[in-house]
Amino acid sequence: MKKARSPVDLDALPGFHIRRLQQIAVALFLQETEAHGITPVQYAALQTVHDTPGLDQRSLARTIGFDTSTIAGVVDRLEARGWVRRNASPTDRRVRLLTITDEGAALLGAVLPDMLRAQTRMLAPLPAAERTEFMRMLRVLVTANNELSRAPSDAA
Template identity: 75%
Template sequence: MAKTAPLPQLDQLPGFSIRRLQQIAVALFLQETQAHGITPVQYAALQAVCVSPGVDQRTLAAAIGLDTSTTGGVIDRLEAKGALRRSPSEHDRRVRLLTATDEGQALARQVTPAMLRAQERILAPLPAKERKEFLRMLRVLVEANNELSRAPSSGI
């Protein structure tokens, strides 16, 4: 009987650790922002629309690295909260342009300090001098592998 290689330890696999860190990041975000009732993906969409008013849904999806159907649901929920408004494009009635309402802009401003606290908590276990290097290396991995994603990000 042929001897097989031992199975790797999960905690030694980058994919496993990245998935776990993403779970932790979401948990920290939700803890810090619970008073606002917004998810990390909703925050990303709202923030992107605040920065680029009049963006269409397809461009928004590409900017934040989501598939278009997921983005549609996110926009539905933000619209139901009164944070975003969809309006038809003057040039193509099939295209919906997104604008943050006054309430949506206020929500983004209110949530931002809590979101930043969550980011600080994610990095807190690292010594301060290593945080920038960790983020640099993380960006290298994300950018180098972006096209392999089911929803590559184009940035806004």
């Protein structure tokens, strides 16, 4: 069967490769951290709560670039596993402030070498001299296009 000619070459589209790289990044993360049972999103949320104790869910979502409805489920799972705790805000009873538990902090310490190994594996195909430049260009693209996201990040 002869393949029809298309006016679009997927291989020339940055979005196609970015989507594939995201799939690869998640696969590598899950391979390396399998023993800990944590996802990349859960890791980002847990690390952010660790770094910013008392952060509310809405701010957590904005910090890591997730919509508020999705982050609620992420926090539910982190809380169910005993890794974070929700506490009522002293100034607004409707707001829940997040703190990491001792178990959550221990998990972060345990998962760190595996998470870093996943990051190293992701960049391994690039020559060492090009890895810093690739990361710089990635940050430029994310920062410049942040407001186009369905869930813009405050960190960008």
